[in-house]
Amino acid sequence: MKAEETTTIDLRDKSALADAMVVTTGRSNRHVGSIADRVIEDLRKAGVRTKVEGMPHCDWVLIDAGDVIIHVFRPEVRAFYALEKMWAPRDAGARRAAS
Template sequence: MEDLRQLVVDTIDANKGVNITCIDVKDKSSVTDYMIIATGTSERHVKALADHVVAETKKLGITPLGVEGMKVCDWILVDLGDVMAHIMLEKTREYYQLEKLWQPDFQADQAASG
């Protein structure tokens, strides 16, 4: 699971995803253990980041349980079971503020340090 989490973070980083944040939600969610939230610079970039995450995990024999949002591409969710990747446009990320939902004490400047 730690390897999967790191693979997703590294894949997004290698493909120029920005403000990558990993939140441990093991004690807060029965659905997943980690949420990775990242920003893409355009709808095309958001889709490309999600495509890269899917491709890299499939190389390890891990097929996503689901991928949602590919038609609109302002927010794509890649569900890998223990890890969920939320890849969003900046405006969408600012609007929904998932970090604050899962970490009420989260400060926006923490996203940069990921």
């Protein structure tokens, strides 16, 4: 589906909510909706039940697949919420600065 900038964040030691969070970007509302539809369909075929929010507008679609939460954003919305920064390891900045 040509999703862009896909990132997986390990949540095992950070939250009881899920084990992992996947964050990806679609170029437009239609692209976000298409990516989300494909993910939902593939999960359904694999026998995974999902809860979905945000499909009517497709600025940000959240797919709760139990142990994995998938966020599909338009670029502007992803930049605004900056989930990667919120869930980044606290020492990540220190490691980057030392490099």
